[in-house]
Amino acid sequence: MKSLMSFVMLSLVVTSLCGQEFTRQDYLRGSITAARKWWDVQHYHLQIVVDPEKKYISGSNLMRYKVLSPYHELQIEMQQPMKITRVLQDGEELSIRQEGFSHFIALKKPQTVDAVNEILIEYSGYPQESKMPPWEGGITWGRDLNGKHFVASSCQTEGPSLWWPNKDHPYDEAESLAMSVTVPDDLMNVSNGRLQKIDHDKKAKTKTFHWVVQNPINSYGVNINIGDYVHFHEKYNGEKGQLDCDYYVLSYNLEKAKEHFKDVPRMLEAFEHWFGPYPFYEDGYKLVEVPYLGMEHQSSVTYGNGYLKGYKGRDFSGSGWGLKFDFIIIHESGHEWFANNITSQDVADLWIHESFTNYSESLFVDYHYGKKAGSEYVIGSRTRIRNQKTIIGPYNVYKTGDDIYFKGANFLHTIRQIIDDDKVWREILRGLNRDFYHQTVRTEQIEDYINKRTKMDLRYIFDQYLRDIRIPNFEYYVRDGRLFYRWANTIAMFNMPLRVSFGDGKSLWLDPITSWRSMALPKSFRQLKADKNFYISTQNILEDN
Known part of the structure; x- marks a missing residue:
C-alpha cells in the first residue's frame, strides 16, 4: 500500500508540474517502477517467424537478467494487438497480471542477489501497422517494384514493444542481443550486428537469418528488414582499424x-x-x-x-x-x-x-x-x-x-x-x-x-x-557616447556572454546580464551587430520604440 500511495503521489506531482494529464499507463511505461528496478537485463534472444502475406509475427524472447535485489514480480511490455501466450522460467509456466500493455510476471523461484536467471516469453499476433513511418511506430508491410514483399520495423516513439516483448524503458540496455528471424526463402532478413549463419528449410520454403550483437543496445534500435536484397561491402580504415561497411539494397x-x-x-x-x-x-x-x-x-x-x-x-x-x-x-x-x-x-x-x-x-x-x-x-x-x-x-x-x-x-x-x-x-x-x-x-x-x-x-x-x-533578447541603446545593454525575455539569473561588432570590422565580447550595464563606445563605432551564430534576438530599444 505504501508503494502504491507513493506512486499515486508521484503521478499527482508530475501532472501538476507539467500542466498535462497523464494516464496510469503513462507512468507504468515511463517510470522505473518497483517491478523494473530490481533486475538488470543482460541479453535478449529473439526467435521469430515473420509471415509477410498474413502480416503476422510469432515467436519468443529468451531474456537473461541479473538480480539486483530480491523481488517477486517482473515487468515487461507487449502492446496490443500482439499477445503474450506463455511465460516460462526453468520450464515452469508463470502467471501474468496485465495493466494496459504492461505485463507483471509472478515469479515462483527465489530471486537471489547477483543471480543470473532466464525467462522465456512466447508471443504472437498482428503487430500495429505504421501509417506514417518512422514518426508513427509499427511494421511497414510494403512491396517493391517487382511485387515482392518489402517489410521493416520502426518504433522510436511508441517503443519496440509494438512488435516484441521487452523491458521497454531506455534506462536499461541489454548487454548483447541475438536474433533468429525466419522469412520466406525468396527474401532476406537484415537485422542488427553480424550475420552468423543462414538455415534453409526447403520443405517449409523458409530461411532463418541468425544475427548477433556484441555491444549494449537500446531496445528501440532493434530492427527487422525483410526484402529482395542484394549485398555489397567495403572496409573503412578508421580510428580503431578496419570497419566493415555492409550495404543491403533492393x-x-x-x-x-x-x-x-x-x-x-x-x-x-x-x-x-x-x-x-x-x-x-x-x-x-x-x-x-x-x-x-x-x-x-x-x-x-x-x-x-x-x-x-x-x-x-x-x-x-x-x-x-x-x-x-x-x-x-x-x-x-x-x-x-x-x-x-x-x-x-x-x-x-x-x-x-x-x-x-x-x-x-x-x-x-x-x-x-x-x-x-x-x-x-x-x-x-x-x-x-x-x-x-x-x-x-x-x-x-x-x-x-x-x-x-x-x-x-x-x-x-x-x-x-x-x-x-x-x-x-x-x-x-x-x-x-x-x-x-x-x-x-x-x-x-x-x-x-x-x-x-x-x-x-x-x-x-x-x-x-x-x-x-523564450529566446533571449539582447536589448541595447546608445546615449552620450555610451552603450547600454542587457538581456531581456530570460530567466532571472541568465548571464550569457555575447560577441558583437561595432561596424569597424572588429569584434569584442560583452558580458550582459538581466540588469543594465554600460561601456564607453569606441570612436570607430558605426553600428552594433550581434554575432549571428548566437541563437538570440536583438533590439535597439530607442530606435524600435
Whole structure:
C-alpha cells in the first residue's frame, strides 16, 4: 500500500508540474517502477517467424537478467494487438497480471542477489501497422517494384514493444542481443550486428537469418528488414582499424546505391574526427534500404531517401549546403554516436539524441566545406523552430520535449561560440562519446561534463534554452557616447556572454546580464551587430520604440 500511495503521489506531482494529464499507463511505461528496478537485463534472444502475406509475427524472447535485489514480480511490455501466450522460467509456466500493455510476471523461484536467471516469453499476433513511418511506430508491410514483399520495423516513439516483448524503458540496455528471424526463402532478413549463419528449410520454403550483437543496445534500435536484397561491402580504415561497411539494397537499385552510398565513408571521416571512433566496430556498420524514410537502428541504419541529396531532394536549411549530401545517411548515422552510444535514460531527455545529431549535420558540412558553411547550414534551420514547448519534456511519463531538432542544434551551436575554442569543443564532443561510452545518461550529466571541461558555469544558459521556451533578447541603446545593454525575455539569473561588432570590422565580447550595464563606445563605432551564430534576438530599444 505504501508503494502504491507513493506512486499515486508521484503521478499527482508530475501532472501538476507539467500542466498535462497523464494516464496510469503513462507512468507504468515511463517510470522505473518497483517491478523494473530490481533486475538488470543482460541479453535478449529473439526467435521469430515473420509471415509477410498474413502480416503476422510469432515467436519468443529468451531474456537473461541479473538480480539486483530480491523481488517477486517482473515487468515487461507487449502492446496490443500482439499477445503474450506463455511465460516460462526453468520450464515452469508463470502467471501474468496485465495493466494496459504492461505485463507483471509472478515469479515462483527465489530471486537471489547477483543471480543470473532466464525467462522465456512466447508471443504472437498482428503487430500495429505504421501509417506514417518512422514518426508513427509499427511494421511497414510494403512491396517493391517487382511485387515482392518489402517489410521493416520502426518504433522510436511508441517503443519496440509494438512488435516484441521487452523491458521497454531506455534506462536499461541489454548487454548483447541475438536474433533468429525466419522469412520466406525468396527474401532476406537484415537485422542488427553480424550475420552468423543462414538455415534453409526447403520443405517449409523458409530461411532463418541468425544475427548477433556484441555491444549494449537500446531496445528501440532493434530492427527487422525483410526484402529482395542484394549485398555489397567495403572496409573503412578508421580510428580503431578496419570497419566493415555492409550495404543491403533492393536488387534493381544496386548500381545506384554503389554510387550514392559514397557518402558513408565521408560521414565516417567527419564524425570520427568530431566524435571519436565509430562506437560499434565489433558489430560493423550497415546501411539497409527500407520502404520508409529511414531511422537510426544500431549498426543497422535504415535508408529510404530515394537516392536523393538533401531531405527527399530538399534543403532544410535553405542555405544550399544541405544539397551537398544525403540527409538520411548523415543524420541517421550520426545517431550511432548520439542515441546508440550515448542514450538518454528518460525520453524527456531525447534532445541528447536529436539535438546533437541534428548538429552533426552542420559539423559534417563544417568538416568537408569549412566552418562558415557549417554555420550557414545550422543558422538556416532556425525558421523551423516553434518555441511553443520546452526542449526537455516531463520525466517519468514517457513524454518527449519539443524543438529537439533545430532549436537543440542552434543551442549547441551557441554553446560552441561561448567556448570560442574549436579544439576544446571537439575535445568535449569526443570526450562525451569516450567517457559515456555505451551508457545511458541524464541531461544533468551532459551539463556537468561541459561545465567541467570548459571551466565555465553554463547552468543558466542550459536552463534558458532547454527548460524555457523564450529566446533571449539582447536589448541595447546608445546615449552620450555610451552603450547600454542587457538581456531581456530570460530567466532571472541568465548571464550569457555575447560577441558583437561595432561596424569597424572588429569584434569584442560583452558580458550582459538581466540588469543594465554600460561601456564607453569606441570612436570607430558605426553600428552594433550581434554575432549571428548566437541563437538570440536583438533590439535597439530607442530606435524600435
